Amino acid sequence: MSTTAHTIDTTDKNIWDGGQSPLKASYGKLMMWFFLLSDAFTFSALLITYGLIRSAHPTYDGTVEAFTFSNEYWPIPEKVFEAVPFLHGVSLPLVFVGIMTFILIMSSVTMVLAVEAGHRMDKKAVEKWMLWTIIGGLTFLGCQAWEWTHFIHGTGGGGASLSWNEYGPADFAGLFFFITGFHGTHVFSGVLLNFLIYYNTVTGVYERRGHYEMVEKVGLYWHFVDLVWVFVFTFFYLV
Amino acid sequence: MHTEETAQIQVIPADKEKIKKIWMTAGILGLVTALEFLIAFTVPHEMETLRVSIFVAMTIVKAFYIVGEFMHLKYEVKALIWSILIPMILVTWLLIALIHEGSAIYNAIYL
Numbered sequence: 521m522s523t524t525a526h527t528i529d530t531t532d533k534n535i536w537d538g539g540q541s542p543l544k545a546s547y548g549k550l551m552m553w554f555f556l557l558s559d560a561f562t563f564s565a566l567l568i569t570y571g572l573i574r575s576a577h578p579t580y581d582g583t584v585e586a587f588t589f590s591n592e593y594w595p596i597p598e599k600v601f602e603a604v605p606f607l608h609g610v611s612l613p614l615v616f617v618g619i620m621t622f623i624l625i626m627s628s629v630t631m632v633l634a635v636e637a638g639h640r641m642d643k644k645a646v647e648k649w650m651l652w653t654i655i656g657g658l659t660f661l662g663c664q665a666w667e668w669t670h671f672i673h674g675t676g677g678g679g680a681s682l683s684w685n686e687y688g689p690a691d692f693a694g695l696f697f698f699i700t701g702f703h704g705t706h707v708f709s710g711v712l713l714n715f716l717i718y719y720n721t722v723t724g725v726y727e728r729r730g731h732y733e734m735v736e737k738v739g740l741y742w743h744f745v746d747l748v749w750v751f752v753f754t755f756f757y758l759v
Numbered sequence: 760m761h762t763e764e765t766a767q768i769q770v771i772p773a774d775k776e777k778i779k780k781i782w783m784t785a786g787i788l789g790l791v792t793a794l795e796f797l798i799a800f801t802v803p804h805e806m807e808t809l810r811v812s813i814f815v816a817m818t819i820v821k822a823f824y825i826v827g828e829f830m831h832l833k834y835e836v837k838a839l840i841w842s843i844l845i846p847m848i849l850v851t852w853l854l855i856a857l858i859h860e861g862s863a864i865y866n867a868i869y870l
Contacts, residue, residue: 543839550839557843564850568857575861578869584804598799614799621792629785632829636781640771727768743829747822753792754818758799759811 552737556744559706563748566699567755573691589677595688597757603670614757620663621753624707627656628746631714635739638732643721646732650718653742657711664704671696696756703752706745713738784828791817 535542543550578593587599598613605616630652637645671693673679677686685693717738726732795817802810827833832840 542836543842544836545839553839553843557846560847561850564847564854568850568854571854572857572861572864575858576864576868578865596804614796618792618796622789625785625788625792628825628829629781632781632784633778636773636777640773641768642770642773643768645773740830743825746829747825750818750821750825754795754814758795758814 546733548733548737549740552740556740559744560748563702563751566695566702567751570695570699570755573695577689577691589687591689593688595692597759600671600687601667601757603675605666616663616667617753617757620660620667621749623656623660623663624746624749627653627660628743630656631739631742635732635736638726638735641727641732643724643727646721646726646735647718650714650721650735654711654714654718657707657714657742661704661707661711664700664707668697668700699752699756703745703748706748710738710742710745713741780828784824787824788821791821 533539545553574594580587580590580593580596584596584599587596589595589599601617602611602613603616604610604612604619630649634646634649634653637649671680674686678684679686680693680696682694682697684690687693717735720726720734721732726734795814798810798813798817802813804810826843832843
C-alpha cells in the first residue's frame with residue numbers, strides 16, 4: 521500500500537518540489553550565474569551613469585584633426601588614449617587598449633581550454649591552461665597600471681584627478697577611474713581565484729574529488745570579466 | 760595494490776572538433792575587435808549615429824559568443840537562459856531611458 525502511494529507521489533510531483541535540478545545546473549554553478557547577473561547590474565549602473573553624464577555634456581563638433589582638450593565639451597576618447605609604452609610621443613590612438621582587449625580575450629580562450637581539459641580529467645592540461653590564464657590576467661593588470669599612470673600624469677597639461685583633469689569635464693576622469701577601476705578590481709580578484717584553482721589542481725584536490733567543476737565556476741567569473749571589458753571597450757573607448 | 764590501480768584516473772583524449780570550435784570562436788572575437796578598430800578610423804566622426812550603431816551591434820555579437828559559447832549559456836535549459844536574459848533586456852531599457860534623460864538635462868542647461 522505504501523508503494524502505491526509512493527508511485528502516485530512521484531508522478532504528480534512538480535519539478536520544483538525538490539530532489540531534482542530543474543535548471544539542469546549544479547547549485548554552485550547556478551549561484552555563480554545569479555551572482556554574475558547581480559554583478560552585471562552594478563557594471564550596467566556604472567556604464568549607464570557614463571551614458572547619462574556624457575549625454576548631458578556638449579559634444580565637440582569641430583574636425584578630429586583640430587581637436588584640443590577643453591573642459592567645455594566631452595573629449596573624443598581616441599584623442600585621450602593614444603599612448604603606447606616604449607613609444608613615447610608617437611600618436612597611436614587606441615592601439616594599447618586594443619592590445620589589452622586582445623590579451624583579455626586570449627586569457628578567456630585559455631580558460632575555456634582549462635575547463636575542457638577538466639572535463640577530460642586531464643590534470644596536466646588544466647595546470648597548463650590555468651597558468652596561461654593567470655599570466656594573461658596579470659599582463660592585463662600590468663597594462664592597466666601603465667594606462668592609469670599615464671592618464672594620471674598626463675601629457676604636460678596637468679594630468680587627472682577625481683576633481684579635475686586636462687582632457688575634458690571633471691566627470692570624464694571620475695568615470696574613467698570608477699569604471700576601469702571597478703573592472704580592474706574584478707580582474708585582480710579573478711587572478712586570485714584562478715591561482716587558487718591552479719593551486720588546488722596541482723595539489724590534486726579536484727582529481728581526488730573526481731571532477732573539475734570548480735574550474736568551470738571560476739571560469740564563468742573569468743569570462744564575465746572579459747565580457748564586461750568588451751562593453752567598457754565599446755562604450756568608453758570607441759563611442 | 761590492485762584496487763588502487765583500477766581507481767586510477769582515466770584521462771580522456773581531447774576531441775579535436777571541440778578544440779577547433781573553441782579556437783574558431785576566439786578567431787571570431789579577434790576578428791570583430793579588429794573590425795571595430797578599422798571602423799573607428801575609417802568611418803568619419805560626422806556619421807556619429809552610424810558609428811555608434813555599428814559598435815553596439817558588434818559588441819552584441821561579441822557578447823553573444825562569449826556568453827553563448829565560452830560561458831556555455833547557449834547549451835543550458837531555456838529557463839536558465841531567460842532568467843539571465845530578461846533582466847538584462849530591462850537594464851538595456853534603463854540605458855536608453857537615462858541617455859534620453861541626459862540629453863534632456865543638456866537641453867535644460869545649454870539650450
